[in-house]
Amino acid sequence: MNSKSEIYNLLHDKGQRITHQKSILLDILLENTDIMLSVNDILGCISDSSIDATTIYRNMQAFTESGITETMIDHKGLNRYKICDSQPHHHMICTDCGKIINFPCETKFWEPYITENNFTETHHVIKIYGKCSDCVK
Amino acid sequence: MNSKSEIYNLLHDKGQRITHQKSILLDILLENTDIMLSVNDILGCISDSSIDATTIYRNMQAFTESGITETMIDHKGLNRYKICDSQPHHHMICTDCGKIINFPCETKFWEPYITENNFTETHHVIKIYGKCSDCVK
DNA sequence: TTAAATGCAAAATATTTGCACGTTG
């Protein structure tokens, strides 16, 4: 999920229209792939405040339902969004500013517990929460 | 953190007073150690609605600052609370029936990445999704 | 042209704050 035309095709397939507002929102998301953006962050990126907050909420929900964006709720209860990664990996997420640092998965230390419980893994999620070097100050 | 007297001692050490309201809240928390309770859940446990929501918010914050409770924000952005476990653990979650199986955290293989990025971890979440032994059949 | 998307206003929800009064130690 890293080119605008790819996303446009996906939206088209879902019967959604390509609007001026969606185009701007996608530009902002594609320029910020390493941070989870709040609606307020996104508003701050729109210089002439040409998009209403309601429209941002509605489009972020639509994008998430279409698998274009992923979502989290930060330590203050704010929704944050980013474009989905094409490559799976894990995240350190700053609960203050939403910054994301990726790291690879190196072990599956839980394998014995899976076997023991006859559990069949389909996927796993590892997220490290805390403060990034800027926000810890 | 599993007996009321232990918690009372801790509160006393922190210079906090033992009030009727705190006593009731602790009873509710101690009777619900396997679920994260929202303020609304807690209100629902108080039959005669003798405690104001504000008091619950303030006490849950105080409990959390004292290390008595732990907190999370759920998928809807609601704060939820539970008495701290003596042992932290992670979850295998069956995507069919919702069953949860706990397992302990044995490694922090991501430590080098944290150090490298000057990240300050507050907590981490590891969830293994899949099917439990019953649902895989 | 017409169904979907948008902007604005208002509502809904969750949480926080100020302050007077009550209670604990």
Added chain:
DNA sequence: CAACGTGCAAATATTTTGCATTTAA
């Protein structure tokens, strides 16, 4: 009795909803 805790009311903040208007296809 003195400090802390509580309840009530009002303020904040975020997100959602209703509806008339605009716009993409």
